[in-house]
Amino acid sequence: xxxxxxxxxxxxxxxxxxxxxxxxxxxxxxxxxxxxxxxxxxxxxxxxxxxxxxxxxxxxxxxxxxxxxxxxxxxxxxxxxxxxxxxxxxxxxxxxxxxxxxxxxxxxxxxxxxxxxxxxxxxxxxxxxxxxxxxxxxxxxxxxxxxxxxxxxxxxxxxxxxxxxxxxxxxxxxxxxxxxxxxxxxxxxxxxxxxxxxxxxxxxxxxxxxxxxxxxxxxxxxxxxxxxxxxxxxxxxxxxxxxxxxxxxxxxxxxxxxxxxxxxxxxxxxxxxxxxxxxxxxxxxxxxxxxxxxxxxxxxxxxxxxxxxxxxxxxxxxx
Amino acid sequence: xxxxxxxxxxxxxxxxxxxxxxxxxxxxxxxxxxxxxxxxxxxxxxxxxxxxxxxxxxxxxxxxxxxxxxxxxxxxxxxxxxxxxxxxxxxxxxxxxxxxxxxxxxxxxxxxxxxxxxxxxxxxxxxxxxxxxxxxxxxxxxxxxxxxxxxxxxxxxxxxxxxxxxxxxxxxxxxxxxxxxxxxxxxxxxxxxxxxxxxxxxxxxxxxxxxxxxxxxxxxxxxxxxxxxxxxxxxxxxxxxxxxxxxxxxxxxxxxxxxxxxxxxxxxxxxxxxxxxxxxxxxxxxxxxxxx
Numbered sequence: 001x002x003x004x005x006x007x008x009x010x011x012x013x014x015x016x017x018x019x020x021x022x023x024x025x026x027x028x029x030x031x032x033x034x035x036x037x038x039x040x041x042x043x044x045x046x047x048x049x050x051x052x053x054x055x056x057x058x059x060x061x062x063x064x065x066x067x068x069x070x071x072x073x074x075x076x077x078x079x080x081x082x083x084x085x086x087x088x089x090x091x092x093x094x095x096x097x098x099x100x101x102x103x104x105x106x107x108x109x110x111x112x113x114x115x116x117x118x119x120x121x122x123x124x125x126x127x128x129x130x131x132x133x134x135x136x137x138x139x140x141x142x143x144x145x146x147x148x149x150x151x152x153x154x155x156x157x158x159x160x161x162x163x164x165x166x167x168x169x170x171x172x173x174x175x176x177x178x179x180x181x182x183x184x185x186x187x188x189x190x191x192x193x194x195x196x197x198x199x200x201x202x203x204x205x206x207x208x209x210x211x212x213x214x215x216x217x218x219x220x221x222x223x224x225x226x227x228x229x230x231x232x233x234x235x236x237x238x239x240x241x242x243x244x245x246x247x248x249x250x251x252x253x254x255x256x257x258x259x260x261x262x263x264x265x266x267x268x269x270x271x272x273x274x275x276x277x278x279x280x281x282x283x284x285x286x287x288x289x290x291x292x293x294x295x296x297x298x299x300x301x302x303x304x305x306x307x308x309x310x311x312x313x314x315x316x317x318x319x
Numbered sequence: 320x321x322x323x324x325x326x327x328x329x330x331x332x333x334x335x336x337x338x339x340x341x342x343x344x345x346x347x348x349x350x351x352x353x354x355x356x357x358x359x360x361x362x363x364x365x366x367x368x369x370x371x372x373x374x375x376x377x378x379x380x381x382x383x384x385x386x387x388x389x390x391x392x393x394x395x396x397x398x399x400x401x402x403x404x405x406x407x408x409x410x411x412x413x414x415x416x417x418x419x420x421x422x423x424x425x426x427x428x429x430x431x432x433x434x435x436x437x438x439x440x441x442x443x444x445x446x447x448x449x450x451x452x453x454x455x456x457x458x459x460x461x462x463x464x465x466x467x468x469x470x471x472x473x474x475x476x477x478x479x480x481x482x483x484x485x486x487x488x489x490x491x492x493x494x495x496x497x498x499x500x501x502x503x504x505x506x507x508x509x510x511x512x513x514x515x516x517x518x519x520x521x522x523x524x525x526x527x528x529x530x531x532x533x534x535x536x537x538x539x540x541x542x543x544x545x546x547x548x549x550x551x552x553x554x555x556x557x558x559x560x561x562x563x564x565x566x567x568x569x570x571x572x573x574x575x576x577x578x579x580x581x582x583x584x585x586x587x588x589x590x591x592x593x594x595x596x597x598x599x600x601x602x603x604x605x606x607x608x609x610x611x
Contacts, residue, residue: 099353
C-alpha cells in the first residue's frame with residue numbers, strides 16, 4: 001500500500017534538543033494517530049511533514065514527494081489544522097476559511113462555495129458569518145478543521161484537534177474526522193496525547209516518546225485482543241466472600257488472576273477454557289456477573305510497555 | 320405523461336454539500352495574489368470592525384484633501400491668480416500623512432502573522448518564506464500607493480480638466496509616468512524601512528514608533544551635521560525623511576531642496592535604503608524557526 005508518509009533514519013536536531021531520533025515510519029492511507037506526551041516530537045514531525053522544517057538527516061516523503069523539494073506542490077494537497085490558536089479574532093469564520101482556500105489555489109468562486117460547504121460540514125453553517133473572536137473554543141476548533149478541508153486536500157494533518165473541548169464536543173469532533181476520511185476519502189494524521197481518542201478513531205498508530213519511535217502499526221494489531229478475559233462482578237453485601245471464591249477457583253484451575261476490587265483479569269489458559277471456568281466459578285460461588293469480555297490491550301498498555309523497553313535497552317547499552 | 324415520467328428525461332439532482340475538487344489550482348502566483356489582497360483589505364480595515372477603519376480612512380483623507388482643495392481653487396479662481404503646487408511640491412503637503420501611513424501599514428501587515436501563528440498557516444500553503452514576503456511587500460507597496468500615487472494623479476487630472484495641465488498627449492503621458500515612478504520610488508523606500516522595523520519586533524506599536532523615530536531623527540541629525548558642524552552637504556543623504564521626496568524632485572528634473580547633493584547620490588541612497596531594508600527583512604525571516 002502506497003504510504004502517505006514514509007521516513008528513513010529521520011533526525012531533527014535543534015541546537016539544544018534532539019527532537020526526532022532516527023525515525024523509520026510507514027504511514028498508510030486512512031486515519032493515523034500520532035501519539036506521545038508533550039515533547040515526544042509530534043509537532044516536529046508535523047512541521048517536517050509540511051516542510052516548515054528541514055530534517056537534520058534522513059529522508060521524509062509525503063504523498064511520495066520530498067517536502068523540501070516539492071514544497072509548494074505538496075502543500076497545496078495537504079490541509080493543516082494547527083494546535084495553536086491562530087484565528088484572527090476580527091475575521092469572520094467564512095472569510096478566514098475562504099481566504100485560506102484561495103491561498104491553497106482554489107479559484108475565488110470555488111473557494112467561496114467550499115468555505116460555506118466545509119463550515120456546514122463541521123456544524124457551523126449558521127454561525128459562519130460570526131467573528132472568530134466571538135466563538136467558543138469548540139467552534140474555533142471546528143473552524144480550524146473546516147479550513148483544513150476546504151481546499152479539498154488529499155491529506156490533512158490535525159494537531160491536537162480536540163484540545164480544550166468538553167467530552168460531548170470531543171465526540172462530535174472525532175465523528176467529523178472519521179466522516180472526513182470515510183465519506184470524502186481524505187487521509188488524516190491526527191496528533192494527540194489522548195490515547196483513548198486515538199484508539200477510538202484511528203486505523204493506524206505511531207507512538208513517539210522523546211523523539212524515538214515506540215510503536216507503529218495497525219490499531220487492531222497494537223491494541224486488539226491480547227489473550228485472557230476481563231470479569232467484572234457485583235459486590236453483594238450478604239455474600240462478601242463471593243468474589244474471593246471466584247478468584248480462588250480460577251487460580252486452582254491454573255489461571256493467572258489479577259484482581260482490582262470487583263474487576264478480575266484472568267490469563268494463562270486458552271480463552272475458551274477461561275470463559276467456561278469463569279461461568280462455573282461464578283455459579284458455584286453464587287456471585288453475580290456484571291461483565292465478561294475478552295481482555296483487550298489498550299494503546300496505553302502498549303505505549304507504556306514499549307517506552308519501558310526502549311528505556312531499558314538504552315540503559316543496558318550505556319552500561 | 321408528465322415530463323417527470325419521460326424515459327428520455329436526463330435531468331439529475333446535483334449532489335449538494337461538500338464535494339471533491341478536481342479543477343486547476345492557481346499555485347504560487349494565486350497564493351501571492353490572495354495574501355496580498357487579504358493583507359491590503361486588513362490594513363485598510365475592510366471586512367473588519369469599524370474601529371479598524373478609522374486610522375486608514377483619516378490618513379487617506381489627509382493625503383487627498385490638499386489635492387481636492389487645489390483642484391477646487393484651480394476651477395473656481397481664474398488662472399494665474401493662484402498657482403497650484405507642482406507635482407513634486409505636492410508631496411510637501413502630505414509628507415507627514417505618507418510617513419505616518421507607512422508607519423502603520425507595514426507593522427499591520429507583518430507583525431500579527433508572527434504573533435498569532437498565521438505565518439505557520441501561510442507556510443503550510445504553497446507559499447514559502449520568500450514568496451510570503453513578496454506577497455506582503457506587494458501589499459505594503461500597493462497600499463502605500465493609495466497615498467503616494469493617488470493624490471498626484473488626482474492633481475494631474477484636475478489640472479488637465481481645468482486646462483492648466485501638460486500640453487499635448489505626449490507631455491501628459493510623460494508627467495503621468497513621472498508621477499508613477501515617483502509614487503513607486505517613495506512607496507518602495509518607505510516599505511523597505513517600515514518592513515525592516517516590523518520584522519525586528521513582535522509589537523506593532525513598537526514597530527510603528529521605530530519607523531517614526533528613524534524618519535524624524537535622521538533629518539535632525541543631518542541638519543546638525545551640515546548646518547551645525549558645517550560638514551559636507553552630502554551628509555543630507557542620511558535624512559530618511561527627505562531623501563525619498565528629494566528623489567521625486569529629481570525625477571521631475573527639479574534641483575529640489577538640496578541642490579548641492581548630486582542626483583546620482585540621491586538615487587543611490589534611496590536604492591540603498593530600499594535594498595538594505597528588504598535585506599534586513601529577508602535575513603530576519605530566514606532565521607525564524609517556524610513550527611506549528
